[in-house]
Amino acid sequence: MKILITAASTATAYKLEKELAGSGSLILADSVDLPSVLIKDKRFIKIPPANSTSFSHQLLTLCLDEGIERVFPLRRSEIEALSESRQLFDEYGIVVMVPISPNLSSYWGNSKTGEILIKEDDDEFAGRGVYLIEEGSLDNLQILTAD
Template identity: 40%
Template sequence: MSILITSATSASAHKLKNKLNTPDVLLGDHADLPDFMVKSTGLLKLPSPVSVSYQHEMLTLCLDKGINAVYVLTVQELDLLRESELLFKEYNIDILDGQIEI
């Protein structure tokens, strides 16, 4: 199983990744990422939080990638995912406030 950290283009995401110190950490961002960053560094393109189906798109991504914990670094994404936290729990996926962990 893997861990996903959002806001991959931020320094906070890389700081948290180093703090977790596990090889199963994936970084993702909904911001426009150049193709070379996605291909060369393995960053995941995340759904946009302005999408009406954001929570379902994130759940699908987590299930497809075998993610069991999501560290969320933006308030907007955290608020949306917390609304669907029960649904994520049904699939054993934890939604965590990444700012607390840094």
């Protein structure tokens, strides 16, 4: 399985990469240029900025062209944009790891520490996505973001 992780210029992307090791072929992406020293021995793809009006469609095209099956967006603007177009990606068999749009506001937070929880499915507990949990408590879930 090919997996795309965004925000490759941040430590959060590498933290998630470590968490997903062995899950498939990992590809890092960002809308900013990265020095070659950061991407040595890694696959890197440049993506459009999330504030682009066609961000979701350009990312979908990229995923289809590259055979990417799972997307882990890590910038808040990417998460918001892809949450709104998650169904479109689902129709093409590409799983975007974000909760559906109406549920986003309840998961924003400021913490940068905690255990990573990857939820594969939507349920009454939380939508699919990548979350931070504090000390194993599921009471205070927040979406993992790089910003």
